Amino acid sequence: MSPLLQVKNVTKRYGGLTANNNISFDVAENEILSVIGPNGAGKSTLFKMISSFVPTTSGEVLYRGERISNNKPHIVARKGIVRTFQETTIFKSMTVRESVIVAQHLRAKASLAGYFWGSRAAKADVAAFGQYADELLEFLGMSEISSELASNLPQGNLRALGIAIGLATDPKVLLLDEPFAGMNHDETMRMVDLVRSVRDERGVTVLLVEHDMPAVMTISDRILVLNFGEKIAEGTPSEIQNNDKVIEAYLGSSDDEIGM
Amino acid sequence: MENITKRQLFNVGLFLFSIFIAVPLIISATGRWDFYFTLTSVALLAIASAGVWLTFYIGRINIGQGAFALIGAYVSAILVVKGGISFWISLPAAGIFAAIVAIFIGMLVLRLRGVYFAMITLVLTQVVTLTALALPITNGAKGISSIPLPSGVSLFGIPILPDFATMANTKLAFYYTACILMVLTYAALYRLVNSRLGHLCRSMQQNEELASSIGVNIAHIRIVIFAISSFFGGIGGAMFGSIAQSVYPSSFQVADSVNFMLNCFLGGLGYVFGPMLGTLVLYFGWDLLFELGKYQMLVYSIILIAVIRFLPNGLLSLQFGKGARK
Numbered sequence: 001m002s003p004l005l006q007v008k009n010v011t012k013r014y015g016g017l018t019a020n021n022n023i024s025f026d027v028a029e030n031e032i033l034s035v036i037g038p039n040g041a042g043k044s045t046l047f048k049m050i051s052s053f054v055p056t057t058s059g060e061v062l063y064r065g066e067r068i069s070n071n072k073p074h075i076v077a078r079k080g081i082v083r084t085f086q087e088t089t090i091f092k093s094m095t096v097r098e099s100v101i102v103a104q105h106l107r108a109k110a111s112l113a114g115y116f117w118g119s120r121a122a123k124a125d126v127a128a129f130g131q132y133a134d135e136l137l138e139f140l141g142m143s144e145i146s147s148e149l150a151s152n153l154p155q156g157n158l159r160a161l162g163i164a165i166g167l168a169t170d171p172k173v174l175l176l177d178e179p180f181a182g183m184n185h186d187e188t189m190r191m192v193d194l195v196r197s198v199r200d201e202r203g204v205t206v207l208l209v210e211h212d213m214p215a216v217m218t219i220s221d222r223i224l225v226l227n228f229g230e231k232i233a234e235g236t237p238s239e240i241q242n243n244d245k246v247i248e249a250y251l252g253s254s255d256d257e258i259g260m
Numbered sequence: 261m262e263n264i265t266k267r268q269l270f271n272v273g274l275f276l277f278s279i280f281i282a283v284p285l286i287i288s289a290t291g292r293w294d295f296y297f298t299l300t301s302v303a304l305l306a307i308a309s310a311g312v313w314l315t316f317y318i319g320r321i322n323i324g325q326g327a328f329a330l331i332g333a334y335v336s337a338i339l340v341v342k343g344g345i346s347f348w349i350s351l352p353a354a355g356i357f358a359a360i361v362a363i364f365i366g367m368l369v370l371r372l373r374g375v376y377f378a379m380i381t382l383v384l385t386q387v388v389t390l391t392a393l394a395l396p397i398t399n400g401a402k403g404i405s406s407i408p409l410p411s412g413v414s415l416f417g418i419p420i421l422p423d424f425a426t427m428a429n430t431k432l433a434f435y436y437t438a439c440i441l442m443v444l445t446y447a448a449l450y451r452l453v454n455s456r457l458g459h460l461c462r463s464m465q466q467n468e469e470l471a472s473s474i475g476v477n478i479a480h481i482r483i484v485i486f487a488i489s490s491f492f493g494g495i496g497g498a499m500f501g502s503i504a505q506s507v508y509p510s511s512f513q514v515a516d517s518v519n520f521m522l523n524c525f526l527g528g529l530g531y532v533f534g535p536m537l538g539t540l541v542l543y544f545g546w547d548l549l550f551e552l553g554k555y556q557m558l559v560y561s562i563i564l565i566a567v568i569r570f571l572p573n574g575l576l577s578l579q580f581g582k583g584a585r586k
Binding site: 005051053072073074077078081082084085089090091092093094098101102103104107108110112115116118122125165167169 | 378451452455456457459460463466467469472474475476477478479483523
């Protein structure tokens with residue numbers, strides 16, 4: 001079986017700066033793969049190229065054998081590859097439920113004109129969206145805050161909201177950008193469980209960029225390590241933990257997030 | 261939508277009653293026939309302002325509505341005068357033409373955000389004015405004058421709309437026409453905002469990156485919205501030309517474009533009916549300050565600044581809480 005997602009010789013240069021150099025790896029269906037590396041290793045850039053938020057300088061990303069890189073973000077999202085954001089990128093003045101409803105628009109069966117006139121299909125959509133929003137929020141344990149304005153949520157809930165918005169699009173592959181950042185141990189472990197259940201119960205393949213080593217070691221099936229834009233290692237958590245290059249990269253840098 | 265309350269229904273009923281019945285009664289009782297022209301203008305400017313409000317809804321500051329109003333006015337005038345077409349056909353044609361122009365311009369400029377988009381649209385009005393001066397079909401600086409009044413319409417021999425030229429009171433007829441158009445515009449705007457397209461616009465207004473990450477084709481929606489916005493501008497402008505029976509390159513200027521935007525600010529960007537109230541207050545406010553002579557502009561500006569400073573969410577934020585938007 002061919003892999004779900006293939007990153008092939010992807011390079012990204014910004015002027016003289018090489019953010020990613022000739023990176024290749026595969027992602028299997030139903031896998032949780034983490035991309036780690038010291039600050040500035042090019043993890044976020046890699047994610048942006050996979051989701052077509054930035055074009056590659058060379059190389060390509062394939063999804064089920066079809067090229068998705070150097071495209072438009074919404075087209076990649078429509079194919080089922082959906083990213084969440086590192087910052088608190090949310091719909092500020094929407095409630096949690098509204099955000100999750102608007103994120104389901106790809107599932108709409110009625111046309112935009114149908115919505116305008118209030119066709120039967122549009123009404124059915126509206127009902128289905130509401131129902132699915134409630135179901136999804138319950139699955140994520142967010143029912144209680146469903147009518148809170150997004151701008152009023154604490155940081156931990158914002159991450160969950162980001163994931164809820166991503167999940168509402170019914171993705172095949174979810175790219176999570178630092179889902180555990182700024183969380184304490186308990187919150188992180190809850191999020192780890194959540195991400196796992198997203199994979200186990202919804203069949204979503206998960207790629208994540210993360211700094212939190214204990215969390216990464218717990219959650220990942222496989223780990224990809226970047227340093228200065230280069231791929232330096234790829235393997236299971238235990239392989240990575242014993243990889244000399246990885247240890248050197250982390251100890252060599254002044255980064256204090258070693259934790260291994 | 262599914263959640264129109266009784267109170268909202270009552271408000272809408274009251275509003276329709278006052279513009280279609282109460283206002284004409286009051287005017288005929290007081291004999292202030294000049295008010296018809298003022299209120300007709302307000303209704304038409306409110307239609308164009310509705311378009312500007314819609315571009316605000318996707319997070320773009322639009323100071324170019326005067327351009328589309330002018331395009332609409334010219335298209336209608338040319339079709340009626342040179343093409344001999346009924347005004348009632350030229351009216352939607354003017355809106356559609358303005359929308360098509362907006363699609364082409366939008367494809368080029370809608371990528372820009374914030375002040376950059378605002379600047380480009382500001383220039384747009386000037387460009388259209390200069391184009392109208394230069395083109396032979398628009399008659400240059402002389403403009404198009406003595407446009408005939410809207411003719412009657414009949415379908416299968418049944419008269420639907422009367423011939424305005426034979427009417428004793430064209431002011432009342434124009435007033436009703438403008439009010440009906442305004443009501444239709446705002447009903448459409450309300451539906452749009454509360455339908456899926458409106459929700460997608462809101463998502464774009466709040467975060468374009470996140471919107472595109474959930475699969476919203478933001479470039480496409482921006483153009484659709486800009487086209488609808490300009491359609492309203494074209495309709496408002498065409499109707500204006502028909503009432504004034506003339507169109508000149510100076511009929512809509514940069515100042516008008518700015519006013520369309522101010523109407524939205526003043527009424528409230530968070531309320532569908534904001535631009536309507538804003539237009540009414542701004543138009544009457546300016547007239548009421550006429551007594552002040554040379555201080556008119558000064559006082560007017562100070563009041564505007566004060567409103568923007570102390571009521572950043574517009575006049576409608578005074579009376580209604582956030583949930584009470586109609």
